[in-house]
Amino acid sequence: MTETFVIAQGGGPTAVINQTLAGAALEARKRHPGSRVLGALHGVRGIRDGNYVDLSALSEQQLRLVAATPSAALGSTRDKPDAAYCETVLAGLHKVGATAFIYIGGNDTAGTQQILAEAAGKDIAFVHAPKTIDNDLVENDHTPGFISAAEFIAGAFLSVDLDFRALPGIYVGIVMGRHAGFLTAAAAAWQQDEDSEPHLVYVPERAFSPARFIDDVREVTSRHGRCIVAVSEGVTAEDGRSVVENLVPPDRLERDAHGNVRLSGGDLGMTIEQLIHDGLPGARARVDTFGYLPRGNVATINDTDAREAFQAGVFAVEAAARGGGSVALQYAHGITRPQLVPLADVAGKTKHLPDDFLLTDSNRISAKCKAYLERLLPRRFEVAKPFV
Amino acid sequence: MTETFVIAQGGGPTAVINQTLAGAALEARKRHPGSRVLGALHGVRGIRDGNYVDLSALSEQQLRLVAATPSAALGSTRDKPDAAYCETVLAGLHKVGATAFIYIGGNDTAGTQQILAEAAGKDIAFVHAPKTIDNDLVENDHTPGFISAAEFIAGAFLSVDLDFRALPGIYVGIVMGRHAGFLTAAAAAWQQDEDSEPHLVYVPERAFSPARFIDDVREVTSRHGRCIVAVSEGVTAEDGRSVVENLVPPDRLERDAHGNVRLSGGDLGMTIEQLIHDGLPGARARVDTFGYLPRGNVATINDTDAREAFQAGVFAVEAAARGGGSVALQYAHGITRPQLVPLADVAGKTKHLPDDFLLTDSNRISAKCKAYLERLLPRRFEVAKPFV
Numbered sequence: 001m002t003e004t005f006v007i008a009q010g011g012g013p014t015a016v017i018n019q020t021l022a023g024a025a026l027e028a029r030k031r032h033p034g035s036r037v038l039g040a041l042h043g044v045r046g047i048r049d050g051n052y053v054d055l056s057a058l059s060e061q062q063l064r065l066v067a068a069t070p071s072a073a074l075g076s077t078r079d080k081p082d083a084a085y086c087e088t089v090l091a092g093l094h095k096v097g098a099t100a101f102i103y104i105g106g107n108d109t110a111g112t113q114q115i116l117a118e119a120a121g122k123d124i125a126f127v128h129a130p131k132t133i134d135n136d137l138v139e140n141d142h143t144p145g146f147i148s149a150a151e152f153i154a155g156a157f158l159s160v161d162l163d164f165r166a167l168p169g170i171y172v173g174i175v176m177g178r179h180a181g182f183l184t185a186a187a188a189a190w191q192q193d194e195d196s197e198p199h200l201v202y203v204p205e206r207a208f209s210p211a212r213f214i215d216d217v218r219e220v221t222s223r224h225g226r227c228i229v230a231v232s233e234g235v236t237a238e239d240g241r242s243v244v245e246n247l248v249p250p251d252r253l254e255r256d257a258h259g260n261v262r263l264s265g266g267d268l269g270m271t272i273e274q275l276i277h278d279g280l281p282g283a284r285a286r287v288d289t290f291g292y293l294p295r296g297n298v299a300t301i302n303d304t305d306a307r308e309a310f311q312a313g314v315f316a317v318e319a320a321a322r323g324g325g326s327v328a329l330q331y332a333h334g335i336t337r338p339q340l341v342p343l344a345d346v347a348g349k350t351k352h353l354p355d356d357f358l359l360t361d362s363n364r365i366s367a368k369c370k371a372y373l374e375r376l377l378p379r380r381f382e383v384a385k386p387f388v
Numbered sequence: 389m390t391e392t393f394v395i396a397q398g399g400g401p402t403a404v405i406n407q408t409l410a411g412a413a414l415e416a417r418k419r420h421p422g423s424r425v426l427g428a429l430h431g432v433r434g435i436r437d438g439n440y441v442d443l444s445a446l447s448e449q450q451l452r453l454v455a456a457t458p459s460a461a462l463g464s465t466r467d468k469p470d471a472a473y474c475e476t477v478l479a480g481l482h483k484v485g486a487t488a489f490i491y492i493g494g495n496d497t498a499g500t501q502q503i504l505a506e507a508a509g510k511d512i513a514f515v516h517a518p519k520t521i522d523n524d525l526v527e528n529d530h531t532p533g534f535i536s537a538a539e540f541i542a543g544a545f546l547s548v549d550l551d552f553r554a555l556p557g558i559y560v561g562i563v564m565g566r567h568a569g570f571l572t573a574a575a576a577a578w579q580q581d582e583d584s585e586p587h588l589v590y591v592p593e594r595a596f597s598p599a600r601f602i603d604d605v606r607e608v609t610s611r612h613g614r615c616i617v618a619v620s621e622g623v624t625a626e627d628g629r630s631v632v633e634n635l636v637p638p639d640r641l642e643r644d645a646h647g648n649v650r651l652s653g654g655d656l657g658m659t660i661e662q663l664i665h666d667g668l669p670g671a672r673a674r675v676d677t678f679g680y681l682p683r684g685n686v687a688t689i690n691d692t693d694a695r696e697a698f699q700a701g702v703f704a705v706e707a708a709a710r711g712g713g714s715v716a717l718q719y720a721h722g723i724t725r726p727q728l729v730p731l732a733d734v735a736g737k738t739k740h741l742p743d744d745f746l747l748t749d750s751n752r753i754s755a756k757c758k759a760y761l762e763r764l765l766p767r768r769f770e771v772a773k774p775f776v
Contacts, residue, residue: 013550159686162684167464167466266657267658270655270658293681297544298543299540384406386459
């Protein structure tokens with residue numbers, strides 16, 4: 001029987017999601033000579049609408065160039081199929097004679113695969129390949145896309161700290177991260193010493209109190225003469241709602257098909273700027289919203305991340321041969337390897353920063369978190385300690 | 389006579405301002421064995437207050453590490469000395485027996501040197517060494533610091549365009565640049581083709597009309613299915629005032645000692661977000677304020693920029709031997725070389741984007757601007773054209 005692989009990409013792009021695409025496409029051709037590999041455009045929407053690109057027609061060289069290109073070459077989607085949508089997707093897969101559907105994405109994408117797998121027969125293998133800068137997939141030690149985005153963040157905070165040693169003040173960088181603070185914690189990955197950036201880290205796992213925030217910043221500023229802060233877009237107030245959700249007028253509050261409130265605007269930044277203006281009058285303060293800059297940045301593609309993402313794609317083809325499931329990057333005995341886990345174990349679940357990754361009663365990361373980050377993100381730049 | 393060099397750094401840090409510091413310090417020691425090289429902390433403030441670090445005590449290896457470190461290792465200042473301040477600075481220079489004062493900075497810094505040179509006798513040589521990510525110094529083909537910051541911008545826009553091909557929408561990146569649009573124009577340096585980022589560029593040299601902006605964005609979005617926009621922080625309204633100045637409540641409007649309004653906040657970004665929300669209802673739009681991220685980023689230090697900055701420092705010592713003046717990077721016969729020009733030619737003056745760097749009646753850069761950027765910023769990353 002001729003194998004037909006359908007591959008698609010879902011959710012927010014990363015710097016290495018195309019590595020996974022290329023890894024799967026190349027491995028499918030290698031293991032199943034003569035097989036067809038179809039790339040669905042804009043995720044499940046491409047399957048529903050019959051929009052494909054024939055990846056079998058591309059040379060290995062072309063696929064390697066695609067692999068090295070950030071963002072989702074096939075396009076992405078935030079569509080979350082309901083039952084009716086699923087029917088059209090399944091019909092679409094049958095129409096092209098699909099024997100396997102590999103969907104690269106986060107926990108929402110794993111959820112889509114789970115729904116499809118339950119609705120379909122055994123004739124199609126449904127595979128979820130992991131991807132997210134948020135690093136919030138359970139069963140994974142870390143996720144493809146995280147390391148590259150984290151390197152951007154680590155380098156940015158190292159750099160900004162040097163900037164604010166030269167011209168002292170308060171700096172706040174707002175970092176993507178809806179539910180999990182890994183990316184924000186990565187701000188501390190290349191911290192030089194106790195005196196260095198970031199002095200404070202605010203993540204979704206801890207309730208954000210404006211009054212406490214101002215006290216923290218005041219204390220650090222009086223001790224270090226400057227204060228460098230990393231804040232997750234998804235920080236939540238005591239009532240459990242995101243700070244953004246509590247602040248933005250309802251008519252401007254956008255939600256995606258998954259019901260997620262849009263966090264990537266400048267609202268939180270402006271609010272924090274106002275907080276500092278009111279709470280620490282006269283202080284020189286700057287708030288930057290990193291927004292989309294870290295997530296698929298061509299200048300900070302990490303080699304390990306690229307290689308692991310490619311391997312996840314290769315393993316997705318093996319996973320299809322085993323009947324489907326979710327590919328998870330697991331770490332044991334000093335080695336990161338893709339493993340197969342059930343879709344249900346990953347779908348819709350969120351991995352949070354472990355409790356012991358944060359210091360108790362302080363907005364700082366723990367030595368354990370530091371060690372985890374150092375394993376994934378070895379220091380890349382050596383810098384001199386400034387004279388001031 | 390023992391030579392005593394005083395070196396200081398002024399204005400906003402860059403990724404390579406320490407190259408100039410190291411170049412000057414190493415050259416001073418080489419040309420004048422036994423000379424003293426003092427680094428003043430936080431610019432002229434360090435001279436006024438007698439705060440120095442003895443750079444003569446550092447090994448070449450230590451100075452090379454300082455050179456490779458972004459931001460101003462000596463600290464910086466935004467102080468603009470008046471007559472009384474100048475007296476204390478001159479007294480400070482005499483106190484340490486300075487024979488030359490090399491001040492690394494932008495046009496405000498050159499202005500300070502001009503005032504000091506006019507107030508002092510001939511016993512001290514006053515040298516301005518160029519530095520600014522804004523690329524707005526007259527007499528210079530380009531300025532140390534610009535290329536590295538521009539690479540950050542070029543890479544970011546290339547990446548964001550790929551992101552918005554995958555998940556279409558409107559993206560606006562707000563880029564530093566008070567009076568000159570060079571850094572914002574650099575968003576187009578690595579543009580792949582007509583269809584690629586950025587589609588629109590708004591710079592301080594052209595009046596910003598909100599209505600025209602919305603029309604432009606609507607037109608591009610309907611043609612390309614997405615719209616990528618670069619906007620200078622310093623864009624000005626028809627009345628010649630900065631857009632930020634027109635919008636921010638006066639009690640929040642910060643000014644530095646030079647009378648410059650602070651532009652680096654998120655105010656402009658929020659205003660543009662609101663403009664799009666009102667003018668193009670329902671559109672998916674994201675606005676990121678790049679803020680401090682490009683200016684001293686450790687991940688995008690450009691080798692040419694680093695080398696030229698170092699050479700500017702080396703040449704500053706030669707400039708001191710010639711009696712002082714401003715070091716300018718000039719370009720002729722395919723080579724960029726530092727040259728000596730009078731301080732008065734640079735002080736307080738601003739170089740703008742030439743008229744023919746922008747297309748008439750369109751918010752796009754011209755082929756001439758493209759060629760200039762390509763000379764300074766050869767394409768660093770090859771990427772595949774996405775399938776969507």
